[in-house]
Amino acid sequence: MRQRERSSVRPHRARSAFSGAVIVKNIRIWLTGLIVTIAAIALPVMVFSSKPVQANVSPADVLPVHVTHTSHVDLMPGPYATGQEVTRACLTCHPNEATEVMATSHWTWESQPFTIEGREEPVTIGKINQINNFCVSAIGNQKSCTSCHVGYGWEEGTANANLEVAENVDCLVCHAQGGYAKGSYGNPAEGIDLAVAAQSVAAPSRDNCGACHFDGGGGNGVKHGDLDSSLSYPVAETDVHMGELNLLCTDCHSTHDHEIKGRLVADNYVVAPEEQVACTDCHAADVHTDERLNTHLDAVACQTCHIPSMATQNPTKMYWDWSTAGLELQEDEHYTYLKIKGSFEYATNVQPDYLWFNGNLAYRYLLGDTIDPTRPTMINLPAGAIDDPTAKIFPFKIHVAKQPYDTVHDYLLAPITAGPNGYWTTFDWDNAFRLAEERMGLAYSGEYSFTETWMYWPTTHMVQPSENALQCTDCHSANGRLDWEALGYPGDPMDWGGR
Numbered sequence: 409m410r411q412r413e414r415s416s417v418r419p420h421r422a423r424s425a426f427s428g429a430v431i432v433k434n435i436r437i438w439l440t441g442l443i444v445t446i447a448a449i450a451l452p453v454m455v456f457s458s459k460p461v462q463a464n465v466s467p468a469d470v471l472p473v474h475v476t477h478t479s480h481v482d483l484m485p486g487p488y489a490t491g492q493e494v495t496r497a498c499l500t501c502h503p504n505e506a507t508e509v510m511a512t513s514h515w516t517w518e519s520q521p522f523t524i525e526g527r528e529e530p531v532t533i534g535k536i537n538q539i540n541n542f543c544v545s546a547i548g549n550q551k552s553c554t555s556c557h558v559g560y561g562w563e564e565g566t567a568n569a570n571l572e573v574a575e576n577v578d579c580l581v582c583h584a585q586g587g588y589a590k591g592s593y594g595n596p597a598e599g600i601d602l603a604v605a606a607q608s609v610a611a612p613s614r615d616n617c618g619a620c621h622f623d624g625g626g627g628n629g630v631k632h633g634d635l636d637s638s639l640s641y642p643v644a645e646t647d648v649h650m651g652e653l654n655l656l657c658t659d660c661h662s663t664h665d666h667e668i669k670g671r672l673v674a675d676n677y678v679v680a681p682e683e684q685v686a687c688t689d690c691h692a693a694d695v696h697t698d699e700r701l702n703t704h705l706d707a708v709a710c711q712t713c714h715i716p717s718m719a720t721q722n723p724t725k726m727y728w729d730w731s732t733a734g735l736e737l738q739e740d741e742h743y744t745y746l747k748i749k750g751s752f753e754y755a756t757n758v759q760p761d762y763l764w765f766n767g768n769l770a771y772r773y774l775l776g777d778t779i780d781p782t783r784p785t786m787i788n789l790p791a792g793a794i795d796d797p798t799a800k801i802f803p804f805k806i807h808v809a810k811q812p813y814d815t816v817h818d819y820l821l822a823p824i825t826a827g828p829n830g831y832w833t834t835f836d837w838d839n840a841f842r843l844a845e846e847r848m849g850l851a852y853s854g855e856y857s858f859t860e861t862w863m864y865w866p867t868t869h870m871v872q873p874s875e876n877a878l879q880c881t882d883c884h885s886a887n888g889r890l891d892w893e894a895l896g897y898p899g900d901p902m903d904w905g906g907r
Contacts, residue, residue, distance in 0.1 A: 467690035471659055477610035486603025491560045491596050492575040494606050499574070506574040508666040513675070514558050515571065517546070522677040524774070533772055534675045536568065541787050541809035541861040542625035542728065543749075545822035547848060548840075552826055554594040556620035558582065562593040564827050565847050570594075582616050583609040590619075614650065615640050617657040626749075627742070630725045633718035633758055633805035634869035646720055648873045660685050673866060674788050678768045685868075687711075707907060709800040712762065713878040714871050718805060723754035729810040731858040734835035748825075748832045750810075760803030760867050762890055764792035776850060778818045779859065784808075785820070787863040794896030794907050801895065803867040810860055812837065816853035820861070 483501070488494045499506055509515050518534030535546040535553065546553035554562040558578050561570035570576050580588045580596070588605035591597035596605075618640055625631030644652035649660075661670045671679040687710045694702045704713075718724065723743065733750035740746050743754045770791040779785045792799030812821045823840035824847065825831045831840035837856060845852040883890045884902045898904045 470690050480609050481607045484606035488602035494602050495575045495577055495579055498579045506577040509577045512667055519676045539822045541811055541863045548822050548824045549826040551592050555590040557594045560594050580605050582612045585610050629722045633724040634867045636722040638721035647870050709802045711868055712801050712803050715867050716878050717757045718867050718870055719756050719758050723756045726755050727753035727808050731810050761806050762801050763790050764799040765790045765802035766792040766796055766799040776819055781859040784860040784862050787861050790864050805865040807863045810858045812856050813859045814853050815855045815857050
């Protein structure tokens with residue numbers, strides 16, 4: 409009996425010993441898996457998070473101090489009958505300033521000459537000689553467009569002889585802090601007390617720059633999605649630099665001898681990096697404390713994440729159809745239709761479009777270039793591609809228009825809109841094109857229609873507070889805002905890898 413008891417106990421003890429060995433083995437396997445899992449998580453964190461990050465120089469350390477400007481109340485007593493008289497008074501103490509201004513693109517309204525394939529001679533690009541897809545051409549509306557020129561004395565249809573005269577430089581448009589406005593042909597508006605305006609001069613304010621740049625294209629927010637009157641006195645949510653920090657335009661667009669840093673890509677083919685404003689002028693190159701974010705910076709522009717939307721306060725024009733002008737489709741309404749200009753579409757809180765961009769243009773439409781009217785014509789096309797190491801993914805506003813072209817010559821036309829016989833007086837397109845033929849030397853066949861054009865505008869202002877920046881899933885998700893295949897990737901770089 410006792411023997412049976414022993415024999416009955418032995419199998420139980422054997423099973424217990426076997427089970428214990430299995431448990432110990434499973435624990436070892438589990439511990440090994442746990443260690444591998446922890447290592448898989450910890451190693452990237454150690455690589456990215458514990459890696460020393462470049463020490464940031466405080467942006468405040470490189471900003472200029474806004475000093476109180478010398479009062480000109482006693483220095484500019486007046487009276488002044490013309491803007492030129494004001495300029496002559498300015499030049500008695502600032503003898504070189506007019507000459508400096510006359511050497512800038514703010515004065516010449518054109519770029520440096522570029523050698524372009526298909527053109528025998530170097531060409532310049534600018535308001536003075538090219539077209540856009542907003543008001544089409546400053547040449548066709550010298551009366552109004554020159555109210556945003558830094559000079560006086562324009563005349564309809566002339567060879568711009570006023571640009572050769574130093575006293576035609578308008579000091580007040582950039583420096584008067586009150587009581588001044590421009591009128592027709594670049595001259596002071598009617599009723600302006602020029603002495604009061606001259607006595608108010610100081611360093612340029614946001615309102616000085618905005619008087620032209622906020623209203624580019626014919627009205628507030630028309631041309632640029634990131635520049636409008638909301639930036640005169642913005643809240644931080646609109647623009648953290650101008651709102652929270654009260655930066656002036658000239659704090660970033662620094663000036664030497666009246667040459668202002670920064671170039672409008674629509675009016676240039678190539679822009680030298682040293683001529684362009686960059687975030688790294690103030691911020692460290694590796695600005696993020698999380699190194700994983702810094703790894704994006706060779707392919708993604710700062711603006712892409714930090715300007716998630718534009719036109720956050722005021723609407724910006726997204727579409728302009730000139731073909732409906734003159735038809736009296738409805739009562740004039742600023743945001744939808746004007747008889748003199750046609751139909752419009754505006755939008756607010758616009759999500760940018762994203763392209764590779766190296767700071768230059770791959771193409772700029774030049775007066776007389778032939779087009780294919782069956783497809784959209786690019787007025788300007790940003791340069792850059794996934795295999796361009798100097799390019800980054802950059803945010804743009806794309807403005808689409810329907811504008812006139814010559815159906816025989818297949819090139820865009822620039823009508824004369826203003827003036828006694830311009831389109832806005834006669835509503836006669838044929839006559840407006842014949843006037844332009846005389847002024848611009850561009851042959852008109854007598855046959856016209858309308859075609860679609862696109863124009864790209866880089867988005868660099870309206871930087872929002874850091875907490876509003878794009879998050880990972882804004883781009884890396886099924887409904888992310890980036891079209892990876894259009895950008896040249898096989899798919900999301902999170903799955904397929906970067907360039």
